[in-house]
Amino acid sequence: MENEGRRKFLGVCVAGATAAAAVAAGYPVFRYLAPRSGQGGAAKLVIPAGELKEGDAKFFEFAGSSAVLIKTKSGELVALSAVCTHLGCIVQWVKEKQQFQCPCHGGQFSTDGTVLGGPPPRPLAKIPLTVTEGNITIG
Amino acid sequence: MLKRLYRWLDLRIGVGEIVEKELTGYLLPRNINEWYSLGSVLLVIFALQVITGMLLMIYYVPDADKAFKSVTFIMNEVPFGWLIRLCHAVGSNMMVAVLILHMLSTLLMGSYKAPRELNWVTGFTLLALVQGISLTGYLAPWSQLSFWATTVATNSASAVPVVGPYLVEFLRGGKLVGPPTLGRFFALHAAVLPVVIAALIGAHLFLLKRTGISAPPFGREGTANPFEAQQYHYQGHPGGIPFFPNYALQDLSSISIYFAIFLAVVFFWPGMPFTPDAFVPADPFKTPAHIKPEWYFLANYQTLKIFPSELLGLSVQAAAMTFLALLPFIDRSPERHPLKRPVFLTLVIAGILLWIALSVWGHLS
Numbered sequence: 122m123e124n125e126g127r128r129k130f131l132g133v134c135v136a137g138a139t140a141a142a143a144v145a146a147g148y149p150v151f152r153y154l155a156p157r158s159g160q161g162g163a164a165k166l167v168i169p170a171g172e173l174k175e176g177d178a179k180f181f182e183f184a185g186s187s188a189v190l191i192k193t194k195s196g197e198l199v200a201l202s203a204v205c206t207h208l209g210c211i212v213q214w215v216k217e218k219q220q221f222q223c224p225c226h227g228g229q230f231s232t233d234g235t236v237l238g239g240p241p242p243r244p245l246a247k248i249p250l251t252v253t254e255g256n257i258t259i260g
Numbered sequence: 261m262l263k264r265l266y267r268w269l270d271l272r273i274g275v276g277e278i279v280e281k282e283l284t285g286y287l288l289p290r291n292i293n294e295w296y297s298l299g300s301v302l303l304v305i306f307a308l309q310v311i312t313g314m315l316l317m318i319y320y321v322p323d324a325d326k327a328f329k330s331v332t333f334i335m336n337e338v339p340f341g342w343l344i345r346l347c348h349a350v351g352s353n354m355m356v357a358v359l360i361l362h363m364l365s366t367l368l369m370g371s372y373k374a375p376r377e378l379n380w381v382t383g384f385t386l387l388a389l390v391q392g393i394s395l396t397g398y399l400a401p402w403s404q405l406s407f408w409a410t411t412v413a414t415n416s417a418s419a420v421p422v423v424g425p426y427l428v429e430f431l432r433g434g435k436l437v438g439p440p441t442l443g444r445f446f447a448l449h450a451a452v453l454p455v456v457i458a459a460l461i462g463a464h465l466f467l468l469k470r471t472g473i474s475a476p477p478f479g480r481e482g483t484a485n486p487f488e489a490q491q492y493h494y495q496g497h498p499g500g501i502p503f504f505p506n507y508a509l510q511d512l513s514s515i516s517i518y519f520a521i522f523l524a525v526v527f528f529w530p531g532m533p534f535t536p537d538a539f540v541p542a543d544p545f546k547t548p549a550h551i552k553p554e555w556y557f558l559a560n561y562q563t564l565k566i567f568p569s570e571l572l573g574l575s576v577q578a579a580a581m582t583f584l585a586l587l588p589f590i591d592r593s594p595e596r597h598p599l600k601r602p603v604f605l606t607l608v609i610a611g612i613l614l615w616i617a618l619s620v621w622g623h624l625s
Binding site for chain 1: 315318337338339340341343344
């Protein structure tokens with residue numbers, strides 16, 4: 122009976138040590154594989170205002186994702202997320218129609234991001250911007 | 261829960277039968293000793309090399325322009341990247357060391373003798389392949405050390421008569437070590453050799469299962485029924501100790517001791533696998549002053565320096581390796597106790613001393 126207890130105790134010890142070893146080996150591997158934090162790109166971006174003509178769009182990386190800056194025919198500046206809210210493709214700027222079109226499933230968005238047609242459930246997310254001395258600061 | 265799963269599997273695929281045959285009913289010689297667990301240790305090391313190697317491949321770039329930078333990135337930027345890389349680099353050294361010990365125990369206990377010639381030959385081939393995988397992996401970081409060690413190692417093939425110079429160029433993929441060399445060495449290191457080594461390990465284990473474990477020639481009275489070369493015969497050990505749990509526990513303690521040593525090196529002697537040249541990017545126009553191979557190649561390196569002609573030096577090495585590889589076919593006496601084989605024992609000890617002396621000489625010169 123005493124032997125049985127010892128066997129159980131040793132079993133628990135071995136199980137505990139194995140679990141500890143697994144954690145000790147697993148944690149570094151997890152950290153090694155985990156996406157590196159702080160790699161999402163700058164959260165603020167400055168674009169010279171002269172870079173953009175009226176009716177044009179400029180795509181760029183913003184906070185680890187794709188974004189677009191457009192200057193409407195009326196001269197208004199809008200920054201939007203370029204990720205389609207349907208299934209995550211990157212929308213394209215159709216200059217002639219002055220609207221965004223998603224090549225994946227035909228989603229359409231207006232210059233301010235509202236859905237004009239197609240399957241997207243939500244408008245494109247807006248990104249705040251400020252204009253100072255010819256520089257457009259996004260974010 | 262576990263018991264129910266076991267029963268579920270047993271009803272379907274007869275797990276119990278396998279456990280009975282391969283684990284609890286797999287009897288080993290009663291006088292088996294610790295040295296027999298080195299094979300299991302080697303299996304663990306190989307598995308660890310494969311896992312750490314796969315992990316390193318996530319960040320490593322096998323491109324001459326980017327390799328050094330990617331290794332620096334792994335060491336300095338990736339969380340625990342240093343740990344993964346050190347485990348891989350130290351592990352390769354330890355694999356060679358344990359492999360040598362495994363072979364020495366086989367030599368001294370005479371387990372290479374009939375009917376186990378094939379076990380020895382596959383094991384010996386594994387030693388050569390492990391040296392090959394170490395050499396090809398050495399180039400991967402594209403440091404000065406990598407570059408010049410590979411230059412020297414591939415250059416020794418030039419001593420082969422007639423085709424030598426072409427052979428060197430073929431190995432390197434060019435006249436000198438360069439980006440094409442990295443490509444082919446990386447493919448060998450990460451794709452070809454691991455598969456071949458794994459297959460040979462499989463063959464080695466298969467042979468072990470077919471011949472049965474050899475009993476040590478000393479210690480407690482053996483349980484073996486000796487081999488007679490009339491027909492195939494599995495050497496069983498009736499009345500021996502079961503592999504599970506008895507010898508599995510020995511395997512586990514050997515593996516634990518190995519890990520203690522391995523991790524002590526990783527954490528307290530992280531510079532072990534490196535010389536200062538390992539931290540300088542490869543420069544094809546600047547040979548470092550004292551370029552030396554890894555410790556397990558030092559004896560070969562010194563041999564090449566001693567002999568006046570490279571061809572002679574290489575031939576001597578090739579002869580020594582061939583002699584060792586064919587040992588079971590040369591040494592045919594059935595006696596296995598080392599003390600009853602004085603000539604053999606003297607040769608082994610002299611061989612080890614010669615190897616150590618050459619290595620030390622190579623290191624100091």
